[in-house]
Amino acid sequence: AFTVGIDSGSTTTKGILLDGDTIVRRFLCPTSFRPATSIIEAWETLREGLAEAPFLTLTGYGRQLVDFADKQVTEISCHGLGARLLLPQTRTVIDIGGQDSKVIELDEQGNLTDFLMNDKCAAGTGRFLDVISRTLGTQVEQLDAITEGVEPHPLTSMCTVFAESEVISLRSSGIAPEAILAGVINAMARRSAHFIARLSTQGPLLFTGGVSHCATFRRMLAGHLNSDVLTHDDAQYAGALGAALIGQRQRKR
Amino acid sequence: AFTVGIDSGSTTTKGILLDGDTIVRRFLCPTSFRPATSIIEAWETLREGLAEAPFLTLTGYGRQLVDFADKQVTEISCHGLGARLLLPQTRTVIDIGGQDSKVIELDEQGNLTDFLMNDKCAAGTGRFLDVISRTLGTQVEQLDAITEGVEPHPLTSMCTVFAESEVISLRSSGIAPEAILAGVINAMARRSAHFIARLSTQGPLLFTGGVSHCATFRRMLAGHLNSDVLTHDDAQYAGALGAALIGQRQRKR
Ligand code: SF4
Numbered sequence: 001a002f003t004v005g006i007d008s009g010s011t012t013t014k015g016i017l018l019d020g021d022t023i024v025r026r027f028l029c030p031t032s033f034r035p036a037t038s039i040i041e042a043w044e045t046l047r048e049g050l051a052e053a054p055f056l057t058l059t060g061y062g063r064q065l066v067d068f069a070d071k072q073v074t075e076i077s078c079h080g081l082g083a084r085l086l087l088p089q090t091r092t093v094i095d096i097g098g099q100d101s102k103v104i105e106l107d108e109q110g111n112l113t114d115f116l117m118n119d120k121c122a123a124g125t126g127r128f129l130d131v132i133s134r135t136l137g138t139q140v141e142q143l144d145a146i147t148e149g150v151e152p153h154p155l156t157s158m159c160t161v162f163a164e165s166e167v168i169s170l171r172s173s174g175i176a177p178e179a180i181l182a183g184v185i186n187a188m189a190r191r192s193a194h195f196i197a198r199l200s201t202q203g204p205l206l207f208t209g210g211v212s213h214c215a216t217f218r219r220m221l222a223g224h225l226n227s228d229v230l231t232h233d234d235a236q237y238a239g240a241l242g243a244a245l246i247g248q249r250q251r252k253r
Numbered sequence: 254a255f256t257v258g259i260d261s262g263s264t265t266t267k268g269i270l271l272d273g274d275t276i277v278r279r280f281l282c283p284t285s286f287r288p289a290t291s292i293i294e295a296w297e298t299l300r301e302g303l304a305e306a307p308f309l310t311l312t313g314y315g316r317q318l319v320d321f322a323d324k325q326v327t328e329i330s331c332h333g334l335g336a337r338l339l340l341p342q343t344r345t346v347i348d349i350g351g352q353d354s355k356v357i358e359l360d361e362q363g364n365l366t367d368f369l370m371n372d373k374c375a376a377g378t379g380r381f382l383d384v385i386s387r388t389l390g391t392q393v394e395q396l397d398a399i400t401e402g403v404e405p406h407p408l409t410s411m412c413t414v415f416a417e418s419e420v421i422s423l424r425s426s427g428i429a430p431e432a433i434l435a436g437v438i439n440a441m442a443r444r445s446a447h448f449i450a451r452l453s454t455q456g457p458l459l460f461t462g463g464v465s466h467c468a469t470f471r472r473m474l475a476g477h478l479n480s481d482v483l484t485h486d487d488a489q490y491a492g493a494l495g496a497a498l499i500g501q502r503q504r505k506r
Binding site for chain 1: 286352373374375380384411412413414415422425
């Protein structure tokens with residue numbers, strides 16, 4: 001039977017149509033100024049043409065904004081479940097999204113044993129890369145191409161606001177933008193490694209969320225953790241996938 | 254004898270010409286892109302026309318950037334000394350400048366007993382008010398006039414970056430800018446009260462640094478601390494004043 005999971009994040013809305021363990025459809029769009037609009041769009045796109053309305057589970061920041069879901073579940077539970085479907089041996093999940101980051105610790109059976117969440121400070125989230133990229137006239141999507149093989153210039157400030165000023169001042173003292181960008185990614189990767197180490201570094205470690213698409217970031221994070229950092233093409237859907245899986249379990253009972 | 258104290262802050266450079274315990278001249282300018290330039294400007298302005306070069310003590314972030322000073326002293330020591338000259342009974346100093354904030358605890362004799370410093374997060378500093386004021390098309394100097402008697406609108410985010418987005422979204426949902434600004438000042442005052450309470454709330458408490466000029470902030474801080482918050486017309490010069498005082502003591506020996 002089909003189930004749908006929608007992850008209403010503060011930056012991106014993600015959705016999955018699942019049949020058993022198989023992903024049938026994916027949905028992804030920037031979260032609208034009115035997040036409920038994006039949830040409705042995801043729902044209509046994913047269920048289109050199906051004879052019967054699939055079981056719908058909502059997760060993420062905006063999960064309580066609409067009233068037509070069958071179930072609402074916290075991100076943490078969904079992320080753990082979704083991560084295990086993508087990579088069954090996963091013991092630690094690091095998720096870095098547009099406006100938050102979290103580390104999730106799972107036992108051998110995949111049960112949630114502990115987690116840490118940051119949604120208070122922009123410096124540990126995708127927003128940091130967004131702000132600095134914009135300051136240097138770049139888009140986040142171009143970061144890998146720009147920073148490949150580039151030696152990172154050291155960055156002193158970790159606060160997004162102070163880093164922005166530092167980057168402007170490095171530019172005007174003639175440092176190349178690609179070295180600054182590599183330095184910015186490296187500084188954030190170092191910070192994320194500390195964040196992860198506060199909880200667990202038990203491998204395998206799966207990196208999910210929007211920032212996981214940045215290969216330079218993954219490489220630098222692996223360096224600071226001194227361990228492998230795995231990812232998956234569907235890593236950004238981990239929360240939605242977990243939500244859809246909860247529906248599958250519910251239907252089986 | 255004359256002595257000069259210069260406080261080279263990251264946002265503002267302040268200077269004092271002292272004769273014994275008496276302030277003879279004041280100097281204040283925004284710190285230049287090359288902070289040494291502002292120190293030189295302060296020094297030349299303050300010593301102008303004097304027969305003999307006064308003893309010069311430097312303090313603040315940029316104190317090591319020039320080599321012609323007689324002495325260099327940390328901000329914390331200078332601030333405590335300067336605060337006691339402005340208000341002799343001071344037991345706690347809260348200093349909020351453009352890019353840092355500190356609490357300093359003094360014993361009855363005015364000796365430094367403990368301090369806390371934040372220069373890592375823009376949210377607890379004048380930069381927070383700058384960023385949000387600019388977002389709303391206002392200048393920091395106008396905050397008092399705009400927010401007098403206004404009921405603050407609650408603000409959820411404490412991070413400067415997230416608060417900026419929240420303010421934009423409050424504006425587009427029709428909340429009046431003055432209520433938002435009052436809410437922003439209130440949120441920062443609450444945060445500062447927590448910061449102070451981590452160290453000491455022993456009175457009298459003297460508020461120094463650029464942000465001390467904002468009467469709305471002082472009033473809200475006093476409310477959150479549930480105690481008096483004192484200030485002084487020369488509160489922004491506390492560091493420079495302390496530096497000049499160190500010169501007076503040195504000369505007496
Ligand atoms: S102001 Fe800077 S350090 Fe503070 S919470 Fe925001 S990004 Fe983090």
